[in-house]
Amino acid sequence: MVRAVAATAWGGVDSIDVIDVPSRRPGPGEASVAVRATVISPFDLKRAGGAIGGDGESLPLRLGNEAAGVVSAIGPDPMGFEGAPLAVGDEVFGHWLPGAQADELTVAAGMLLRKPAGLGFAEAASLLGSGTTAVHILEAAAVGDGDVVLVHGVSGAVGGMVAQLARMRGAHVIGTAAPGRHERLRVMGVHPVAYGAGLADRVRALVPGGVSAAIDTAGTDEALAASLALVNDPARVVTIANHRGAVAAGARALGPGPETERVRTAARLDLVRLAAAGDLAVAIARQFPLEQARDAYALLATGHAAGKIVLRPA
Known part of the structure; x- marks a missing residue:
């Protein structure tokens, strides 16, 4: 049994x-x-x-x-x-x-x-779900060199992967998290910001030049509202957690389907390579x-x- x-x-x-x-x-x-x-x-x-x-x-x-x-x-x-x-x-x-x-x-x-020999069982088991989702998000938001990306829920499993992979693409990352996690995020190269009332204003103070794209892994109404207020093109606001609200606002909501399977399957070997080399933390x-x-x-x-x-x- x-x-x-x-x-x-x-x-x-x-x-x-x-x-x-x-x-x-x-x-x-x-x-x-x-x-x-x-x-x-x-x-x-x-x-x-x-x-x-x-x-x-x-x-x-x-x-x-x-x-x-x-x-x-x-x-x-x-x-x-x-x-x-x-x-x-x-x-x-x-x-x-x-x-x-x-x-x-x-x-x-x-x-x-x-x-890979250098990847523990726990890290290997944890890699692909969050990692392939993060790649899909970044592809959907067209994140590239020079972008300023706001990641809601950046201290979570998917959010952390999004932040690391976005920085590898040359993007500047701002992430929402509880204040107790801000120092760890700074070590990762992420500029932390507290969520809650006034979020959009705090982000504007951090990046007066504006935000190129926003990634929502938190699913809160606040995350979506702040993203739409900060990003000029709603198609570059991508959520995996607030599908109904995103679609109604013209943002992108990712879910199951042939394109999801194609993008995430294609990402697997590169994620394994990065994790095995120690370039991507799980x-x-x-x-x-x-x-x-x-x-x-x-x-x-x-x-x-x-x-x-x-x-x-x-």
């Missing part, structure tokens, strides 16, 4: 349990992975609460889609993402892995990448044993984790 994190009712944090599910041998083109680290996300919490799918999905509903571990079994022709066959003992990781919050996972081998807020999944989700629900929350099956 396999231990897996699942929603056993539509009820958010209180509905999340660790259950036993049958193990499955890999078939053609598949590999089984002994999971060493797996990540929880706001998307998982929404699914557990029934906000995505709800009664259209069956219970118990397994959660997660990001994991890293060691290949424990293979089926015929287990070709990894890079185009070479996987073997038992390979250290791998991936994204878009259904039911990834478990101590064992059997998936299509093509969804698995080889983990922020881990806290790690929990798998059996403490409910406690991990309770922390996630506060919205103040400031990085990825990782479950460790072993």
Whole structure:
């Protein structure tokens, strides 16, 4: 049997349990992975609460889609993402892995990448979800050299990736965060600003020349309003968290679809290269044993984790 994190009712944090599910041998083109680290996300919490799918999905509903571990079994022709066959003992990781919050996972081998030796299991498991989202955001906002970019929620997992990658493109980054996190942001090369009343005026005081683009990972009405007030072209205001408000204002809202899949898949290998070289940091807020999944989700629900929350099956 396999231990897996699942929603056993539509009820958010209180509905999340660790259950036993049958193990499955890999078939053609598949590999089984002994999971060493797996990540929880706001998307998982929404699914557990029934906000995505709800009664259209069956219970118990397994959660997660990001994991890293060691290949424990293979089926015929287990070709990894890079185009070479996987073997038992390979250290791998991936994204878009259904039911990834478990101590064992059997998936299509093509969804698995080889983990660089210098990248820990927790960092590898945490890389692709936030990293590919950040790349997609920056592409959508057309961020490049000389831009001034305002990032809402810059101390979060996606916001931190956006800031790092924007600076690699030659942009100047301003980020909203609680005052207690400002010093860490300065070390990252980000100019911090406190959110709350008067945000747009504080940003204008920092950059009298104006803001080229704004990225919303926070999803608040304040973030969208300040962005639209500061950026001349609403098409360069991009959100992943306030879809309805953004679309109504002429801004861009990113979600699932063929273009999302294309851009984010294409970004994977470059993100791995950057992380393996130490040029892209993966922020881990806290790690929990798998059996403490409910406690991990309770922390996630506060919205103040400031990085990825990782479950460790072993």
